Amino acid sequence: MGFLKKFFRGRAAVQQLPAGTVTVDRAGHIVTSTVSSAYPQNLLRGIGTDVLKLFHEARAAQMPLAEISLQFGSLHITARELRGGAIIFLLPQTALLPTPSPSRL
Amino acid sequence: MEKRNIILLLDDDNDWLTLSREMLAALPSHPEILTANTGKRALALLESEPVRLLICDLKMPRIDGLQVLSIVRRRYPELRTVVLSALEDEEFRSRAYALGVDLFWIKIEMQRNSKLFIECLESLLGRDDETGFRGIQSKSLMDIIQMECLSRSSSVLRITRGPLVSKLWIQDGELIDAEAEGVRGEAAFRRILTWKSGTFENLPAEPARERTIQKPVNALLLESAQDMDENAMPATPEAVEDFAHRKTVWKLSQLTRAGAEFVIAIPPEGQGEPEALGTQVVTPLVQWTRHADAIARRLGERIEAGPILQVTGQNLERQVLVVSLDERLFLVGWPADATGNLLEKSRKLIASWDS
Numbered sequence: 076m077g078f079l080k081k082f083f084r085g086r087a088a089v090q091q092l093p094a095g096t097v098t099v100d101r102a103g104h105i106v107t108s109t110v111s112s113a114y115p116q117n118l119l120r121g122i123g124t125d126v127l128k129l130f131h132e133a134r135a136a137q138m139p140l141a142e143i144s145l146q147f148g149s150l151h152i153t154a155r156e157l158r159g160g161a162i163i164f165l166l167p168q169t170a171l172l173p174t175p176s177p178s179r180l
Numbered sequence: 181m182e183k184r185n186i187i188l189l190l191d192d193d194n195d196w197l198t199l200s201r202e203m204l205a206a207l208p209s210h211p212e213i214l215t216a217n218t219g220k221r222a223l224a225l226l227e228s229e230p231v232r233l234l235i236c237d238l239k240m241p242r243i244d245g246l247q248v249l250s251i252v253r254r255r256y257p258e259l260r261t262v263v264l265s266a267l268e269d270e271e272f273r274s275r276a277y278a279l280g281v282d283l284f285w286i287k288i289e290m291q292r293n294s295k296l297f298i299e300c301l302e303s304l305l306g307r308d309d310e311t312g313f314r315g316i317q318s319k320s321l322m323d324i325i326q327m328e329c330l331s332r333s334s335s336v337l338r339i340t341r342g343p344l345v346s347k348l349w350i351q352d353g354e355l356i357d358a359e360a361e362g363v364r365g366e367a368a369f370r371r372i373l374t375w376k377s378g379t380f381e382n383l384p385a386e387p388a389r390e391r392t393i394q395k396p397v398n399a400l401l402l403e404s405a406q407d408m409d410e411n412a413m414p415a416t417p418e419a420v421e422d423f424a425h426r427k428t429v430w431k432l433s434q435l436t437r438a439g440a441e442f443v444i445a446i447p448p449e450g451q452g453e454p455e456a457l458g459t460q461v462v463t464p465l466v467q468w469t470r471h472a473d474a475i476a477r478r479l480g481e482r483i484e485a486g487p488i489l490q491v492t493g494q495n496l497e498r499q500v501l502v503v504s505l506d507e508r509l510f511l512v513g514w515p516a517d518a519t520g521n522l523l524e525k526s527r528k529l530i531a532s533w534d535s
Contacts (some may be wrong), residue, residue, distance in 0.1 A: 092485060115287050118483055123484065127480050133493060136464035140493040145476050148486020 092150050099123035101159030110165060115127040126161050139173040184288060185211040185305050186229055190222040191250065191264070196287075200235070200264075201248040203294060208300055219243030226256060233305060236481055238265040238272055244271075249279045260304045264290060277327055279382070321373060322401050329397050333387035339372060344531050346372045349389045356396040357389050361532055362437060365392040365398065373404045425517045431457055438529045441513040445530075446470065459513065469502055469511040491522055501526050 095109035103124045110119060126143065133140040145152040153164045187204060191197050197215045204213050213424060216222035219240060221319060225231065234252060239244035245263065252259055262283040262379050263276045282304055290297045321339070325348065328335065332353035339346045345440050346360030348367065358369035393400070435443060435458055442458030446466050456462045476488040491502040502509040512526040 081237055089256045093483070121482060122479065125475050129475060129493075136468035137461050138301050138465060138468065138493075139495055140500075142493065144490070144492045145479070145488065146490040146492075147476075147480045147488055150483070150485035 093119060093122070093165045094167050095165055097123060097163045097165065098157065099127065099160050099163065101127070103127055106160070107178050122152065122163060122165070123161070126152070126163055130154070130161065185209060185232040186213065186306075187211045187213050187233045187301075188222060188229070188231045188236060189213060189215045190217075190218050190219065190226055190240075190245070191215075191379065192240040193237075196237075201233060203298070204301070206298055206343040207305070209302060209305055211305065219248040222248060223251065226252065226259070231256075231259060233262065233301065235262045235264050235301075238263060238267055238276070246275060248278060249281060253280045261303070262301065272340060273424065274327065274333060275474075281490050321375060322405065325350075325355070325397065326401065334387065336383040336386055336389075338383050339375065340533065341375045344375075346375075347383075348372065349386060351389070355393050355400070356391040358473045359394055361434075361528075369393065369400055370404050370407065373401075395490065426522075428457070434529060434532050438525060439515070439518060440526070440529060441515060443513070443529065444469065446509040446511065465511055469509050472502055473504065473509055490520075503527060503530060505530055 082153050083117075091111075091114065093110045093114045095111070096108045097108045097110060097119060099120075103120065105116070105120060105123060108119065129143050130140060133143075141156050143154050149168050151164075151166045151168055153166075154161045187202050188199055189204070189208075192199070194217055197217065198504045201213050201215060206212070211232070212233070214225055216225055220243060222234070222236070226234070236248055240248075245265070249261060249263070252261060261281045262285065263275075263281050264285050264287055265272065266287045276284050283300055285297060285300075287486040311356065325337070328337065328350050330353065334351050334353075339348070344361065346358070348355060348369070349357040355369070358365060358372060360368040360371045363371060440458070443454065444454055444456040444459065444462060444465055446454045448471055449470070452464045454462060456465075461466065464479055472491050473488070476491050480486060480488045492515065493500045498516050499514045499518060499522060501512045501514070501522055503512060503523065505527070510526065510530050512522075512529065513524055514525075518525075
């Protein structure tokens with residue numbers, strides 16, 4: 076069986092979208108998370124780092140932002156600045172869910 | 181191998197179909213000819229075949245030609261359409277043109293001038309991606325309005341250009357009102373005439389509509405044409421400067437009317453300078469917008485969340501949106517208390533700039 080696996084590698088699984096809330100500190104470390112532990116931590120950290128980068132660069136551009144939203148085709152990310160870190164809401168979009176607005180989060 | 185165009189012939193008379201098929205075989209580009217003797221069959225063929233040109237009769241049982249054309253115009257805006265009818269009635273001609281057909285021929289004329297007819301069809305098959313309105317690619321909005329007025333018709337023309345929507349009210353061949361981007365009357369009419377492409381549809385007439393335009397339509401068309409000529413060909417450096425100044429003032433007025441604080445139009449790197457209105461802080465904001473867009477795109481790919489649709493930010497003073505349109509990025513700033521669909525409002529504002 077091991078021999079066959081060399082030739083027939085399994086298909087890459089479709090990555091499940093993260094759902095939940097994450098808080099990251101100013102260094103990008105995850106402080107708390109309600110996202111499923113099955114979701115890859117490196118991807119979750121990547122989200123935190125990118126969000127912090129957006130806040131940081133907005134400050135540098137003389138446009139400090141308290142909240143940033145990224146609306147993807149299948150995921151809505153809303154991040155609120157939190158003393159240098161951020162609280163990030165991750166909401167997968169399904170056909171049954173209406174588009175969230177910051178006030179509902 | 182060069183791809184052959186497909187022509188679909190629709191007529192309820194089978195003998196006529198055979199005759200026309202033989203005639204179309206003489207087309208120099210040797211298109212493939214499909215035939216249908218009912219509107220339903222024609223629509224089914226359009227669904228399954230990449231038809232380039234539809235030649236349609238008007239008087240048919242069940243679904244008549246005008247119905248087919250109105251369905252086709254909505255579903256296949258790129259399809260070229262020709263009406264070939266025995267009805268020598270001007271009303272049918274103007275109704276067919278109002279539905280966006282490219283050509284209207286009377287059957288008997290077609291038989292007499294078959295060479296000219298063949299040349300017209302060949303020219304239609306050859307045309308590609310020209311600007312214009314609806315299916316009438318070679319006609320400007322001015323032509324269409326003139327046609328509507330000359331046919332002494334009463335209708336409402338609803339013109340759409342991207343997110344922008346405007347309306348013209350025509351009563352007994354006279355233009356009585358226009359509405360575009362929150363403006364009414366002659367100003368709105370002039371604004372609409374600057375649109376170079378779009379789609380429009382005929383809505384039922386509204387005889388009770390209040391009249392705001394008193395000038396004859398031909399006078400208005402002439403004035404607008406003169407304005408456009410002057411704007412298109414500024415002769416002297418002073419005229420160029422004056423034109424640029426007027427354009428900036430107009431854009432600022434659009435910005436104020438929409439209620440936005442600022443707009444920065446950002447071309448792809450190395451393809452021109454950003455254009456900013458309503459803000460002095462340009463370079464840092466341009467950098468942030470480009471970075472934000474790049475970060476969002478990369479993140480979307482990494483976490484498999486689909487394409488980025490919208491990036492927004494807000495603080496106590498304002499809300500900002502990053503809008504991507506035709507390879508350009510736009511950063512649009514709105515007051516913090518601005519409400520409604522800001523993405524839609526931003527797109528409308530940008531489209532009005534470009535029109």
